[in-house]
Amino acid sequence: MTSQRMIEFVHVRREYRRADGAHVTAVDDVSLIVPEGEFVCLIGPSGCGKSTLLQLLAGLDAPTSGSIVLKAKEIEGPGPERGMVFQRDSVFPWMRVIDNVEYGLKCRGVRAPERRRIARDYLARVGLTHVEGAWPRELSGGMLKRVAIAAVFANGGEVLLLDEPFGALDYVTRRQLHDVLLALWDTPGATRRTVLFVTHDVDEALTLADRIVVMHSGRIADDIPIAAMRPRNDDTLATPEIIAIKHKLLAHLGLQTKGAHA
Amino acid sequence: MSAAAKERLVSLAVFAALAGLWQIMSRVYVVEAQPGEPMIPGWQILFTRTFLSLADYWGGGFGVPTVADGAARTYLAATLSLLSHLAFTLARLCVALALGGGAGFALGLAVSWSRFTRALVEWPVHFLRALPLLAMVPLFQLWFGATFLGQSLFAAYGIGVIVFAATVNAVRNVPQIYIDNARLFGASRFALYRDVILPAILPAMRSAALLCLAAGWSAVLGAEYLGAQTGLGYVIVYAQQFAYLDRMFLVALVLIVCTSASFRLAQTLFARWLVWAPPSMRA
Numbered sequence A: 001m002t003s004q005r006m007i008e009f010v011h012v013r014r015e016y017r018r019a020d021g022a023h024v025t026a027v028d029d030v031s032l033i034v035p036e037g038e039f040v041c042l043i044g045p046s047g048c049g050k051s052t053l054l055q056l057l058a059g060l061d062a063p064t065s066g067s068i069v070l071k072a073k074e075i076e077g078p079g080p081e082r083g084m085v086f087q088r089d090s091v092f093p094w095m096r097v098i099d100n101v102e103y104g105l106k107c108r109g110v111r112a113p114e115r116r117r118i119a120r121d122y123l124a125r126v127g128l129t130h131v132e133g134a135w136p137r138e139l140s141g142g143m144l145k146r147v148a149i150a151a152v153f154a155n156g157g158e159v160l161l162l163d164e165p166f167g168a169l170d171y172v173t174r175r176q177l178h179d180v181l182l183a184l185w186d187t188p189g190a191t192r193r194t195v196l197f198v199t200h201d202v203d204e205a206l207t208l209a210d211r212i213v214v215m216h217s218g219r220i221a222d223d224i225p226i227a228a229m230r231p232r233n234d235d236t237l238a239t240p241e242i243i244a245i246k247h248k249l250l251a252h253l254g255l256q257t258k259g260a261h262a
Numbered sequence B: 001m002s003a004a005a006k007e008r009l010v011s012l013a014v015f016a017a018l019a020g021l022w023q024i025m026s027r028v029y030v031v032e033a034q035p036g037e038p039m040i041p042g043w044q045i046l047f048t049r050t051f052l053s054l055a056d057y058w059g060g061g062f063g064v065p066t067v068a069d070g071a072a073r074t075y076l077a078a079t080l081s082l083l084s085h086l087a088f089t090l091a092r093l094c095v096a097l098a099l100g101g102g103a104g105f106a107l108g109l110a111v112s113w114s115r116f117t118r119a120l121v122e123w124p125v126h127f128l129r130a131l132p133l134l135a136m137v138p139l140f141q142l143w144f145g146a147t148f149l150g151q152s153l154f155a156a157y158g159i160g161v162i163v164f165a166a167t168v169n170a171v172r173n174v175p176q177i178y179i180d181n182a183r184l185f186g187a188s189r190f191a192l193y194r195d196v197i198l199p200a201i202l203p204a205m206r207s208a209a210l211l212c213l214a215a216g217w218s219a220v221l222g223a224e225y226l227g228a229q230t231g232l233g234y235v236i237v238y239a240q241q242f243a244y245l246d247r248m249f250l251v252a253l254v255l256i257v258c259t260s261a262s263f264r265l266a267q268t269l270f271a272r273w274l275v276w277a278p279p280s281m282r283a
């Protein structure tokens, strides 16, 4: 692979001072290189610093020390080359679905007919053409996630950050959205976006990732490439290697597993 | 019959019952405030003699002579009189709402706009907020006398304080996730306020608007009691000096109709702006 490095975390550290005066190190000396087009899943127990790491990369927060470099430029704040999908609903309730999808393009001065065309295209790809004029309150949780995903893809960012985006959804909806997300990421003829996807769901990580980075207490505890073929399904994910990785991941999350360890 | 139609019927019945009760009370309780002025004037008095007597407050114009110039009371003069005084009251209210609402809103937004604007407005405004409105009456009288501007500014002050506090509070309660999302999409600060903060605070501003509308009516009438020569407040005070109970009551009725209409208007406007919101936020 001759992939270019897209994101580089260099000894990144983020400390918080809690209300009671205690210092919490949310991210502790993280160094990580993500090549362009890679789909990385960040996994780890609750409170290990996954969201903080994403916030830092998004530019919504700044590291206490260290630096984050994006395409050879240090991050100093949010930018249009990065898009983010949150676990909680971030779709603006006061904008119709299509206007939500267009919003990033509008902020960047793309002309109305052009941005409408792009927004319609992405709405079609997430299967929401029929609700483009609806208000968000008329949509289900899964549909709102589709809107949020269409919006960040329409905005054209090369780096997509997703923080447990499907955490609050039911199993079936979640699996449908995996397909939607992967189809957008792996569009034939288009360059793949670089994705950082936070999850605490081992199966979700195995379904989506090229590489799974495990975090623990603010540090990177493991970094596992997933070589399984795409498109993946329950059978391709049932190989001995994948099952071994699954046991390893479950152990990282502090879960006792039955069966063989690799 | 639909539920809405039923509700309407009930409201109408209550209205008719209240009007009937008033009429019965006027027959039962026949004490007079002064000879010829019943404490409880019945409708047959209110809509004839009382209404005609409003012609006394007609200031002239449109070729309709004033009672002071020796003309007889006419329904035309009475109607013009009522409308003109109502127009003055409404004008004061509108000026007060525009000035007070505009200033309170702008200053409220300034608190969150930037550190600089916050430092600029926070202290002076908190100082102004701490001053009770009624304590300012003598001051406003000395500063402005009984002028239209003074009365409007007095009401504007009362409205502005409410709108300012509501705006600051509403902006503070905008969910961070919307602000983050807009910043991630590349919204400028101006775009953030226009596209996110303003719509997000609208449901909270709706209740603030109804509150300051009520405060606005009170403050304008209060200002008119204090030496104005026009407005419904002036008519009430003038009538009170001669114990014209029926006139005071009639003007109060007109006021009830007007304030209700203004509330309806505000509610309709906000309902239109809040089409996107769940019904619980619109009512």
Ligand SMILES: Nc1ncnc2c1ncn2[C@@H]1O[C@H](COP(=O)(O)OP(=O)(O)O)[C@@H](O)[C@H]1O
Binding pocket: A016, A017, A018, A024, A025, A026, A044, A045, A046, A047, A048, A049, A050, A051, A052, A053
């Ligand atoms: N704004 C903050 N103030 C104080 N502590 C914080 C803040 N944000 C996160 N933390 C702390 O940092 C740690 C990591 O949090 P987070 O990144 O949200 O974990 P995760 O997303 O992996 O569950 C937690 O202990 C959390 O309490």
Ligand SMILES: [Mg+2]
Binding pocket: A050, A051, A052, A163
């Ligand atoms: Mg988290």
